[in-house]
Amino acid sequence: MQALKETNFHFPQQTGFYRGKVRDVYYFQDKLALVATDRISAFDVVLPRAIPYKGQVLNQIAAKFLEATKDVVPNWVINHPAPNVTIGKQCETYKVEMVIRGYLAGHAWREYSAGKRTVCGVPLPEGLNENDRLPEPIITPTTKADEGHDEDISREEIINQGIVSEEEYQQLEAYTKALFQKGTELAAERGLILVDTKYEFGKADGVIYVIDEIHTPDSSRFFYSEGYQERQDAGQPQRQLSKEFVRQWLIEQGFQGKDGQQVPEMTDEKVAEISQRYIELYEQVLGETFSPQPYAQDLEALKNSIASNIF
Template sequence: MSQAIKETNFQFPGQQGFYKGKVRDVYIFEKELVVVASDRISAFDVVLPKPIPFKGQVLNQIAAKFLAATADIVPNWVAATPDPNVTIGKRCEPFKVEMVIRGYLSGHAAREYKAGKRMICGVPMPEGMKENDRFPTPIITPTTKALEGHDEDISKEDILAKGIVSAEDYAVLEKYTRALFQRGQEMAAEKGLILVDTKYEFGKYGDQIFLIDEIHTPDSSRYFYAEGYEENQEKNLPQKQLSKEFVRQWLIANGFQGKEGQQVPEMTDEIVDSISDRYIELFEKITGEKFQKAETNQLENRIEKAINAYLSK
């Protein structure tokens, strides 16, 4: 069993703050953020009790690859990735919305559709669709960025009316979101995949808008396998997915959906290893590259040394 990072508690010179997200540990400096992708895993808004070896490395390296591959579309926050689990970059002021874009009627949109709704976030959905059908044009369905609890659906009209984002900035966010999604879909198609839906987060550094956080990872995106997609739709069969949906399905099968009074099922070493293997498989399928496992002896020590080396430059 490889070591895994459940949490980090570093103290760096010049550090001004610390924020622990569901998966990331964020060290805050005056003009920079140091983000450690831990091996924590969350589902149904609950962080599961055991970390998954190599999960943080998988997400960090997929995000780094896609951020680099889209830097010609929109500037992003990344300055360096000094360790397989670490990204360092600009401390942007985040917009308080997440830009969710959907190419297909899946997930939350499909559940709303099934409940009889034909409007999501102020955007109409055509009649006569079935789950996992492609939208005529991808739709943007923003959510509010909740510090705690669930993000909530919101319409463009509400965002502008409430002054959450200015009309001028929102037009730029929409333009970037569509261009990034198109690039993501093209890159997925090259690997025999369909990028179904995803989310982007943006922030400002000075007056300039930057893409922040991760993009096109299996934690923030849904992928289908292109092979068999049409046939499955014709036969009303579920699509073969490449996302962390398999973790949710395992939890549901064992009686857990994050509801009050429910217990997280026991995460045996076998289960933990199988989730780790799936994440590595996701990395290789999405990037087309062989996954190189980083050294896990003295894992935290390795990460701390890499960050200190960068900061001392």
């Protein structure tokens, strides 16, 4: 199985290039082309093996949700010339990721179970169990690191440090809540619960846009609605759709991204299994059959799809 681990294109009017954990970004005068590669990261570490079709899966899920929420919050998208490419407005990115949680899961649960009752300055009540619904959704932002680990940060720290002005941060909070509400409604139509997610925002010509991907299994966690309460009452794990299965496998292999830990080997079988899980996630979240495109074998066509939509 082939996978697209990276691209190394050069365009005549290109003004910059950035390689993130999983995306390659090509900058032009007022636009950018985002290539969702098949790289995979966990615990803020890029894993050695790329996962076939992962980029296509995530880019197409994001495309669907960005289209479905554009009447709620303006977004950066201009078009999608290839299954794993998005052309969009070039924005000045806010240096925070807006994480919003409707349930106590993942990182928030790990903090809570360690005895903390405040996450990113937000107090949590006593007596909660893993995966319990929170009294109301909470926003637990993180700093946006170009490299290394994102760090939890409070609303007050963001404003006091001048990372985002108070007025603009209030707008980011309002947009985050509105997107989460719409995402919750869309998930419910598919028999899913949107547990938590993160949004990134940028600004262009005085307008704030949601950027990057939204409501994908890499940026979000979904539970199945059916049987949720029964499993909670019985103290059983929830059936979920997210990248958590990758994190759990890494934890079982003794890796959590900490200093001195060795990334476990990913066999061909494990890579194929993860690829299939991503395809299943696509089909469950969107209710559509996934049709893979063999782009990894034709980089020239991928490059041309960008060039023809930029110039």
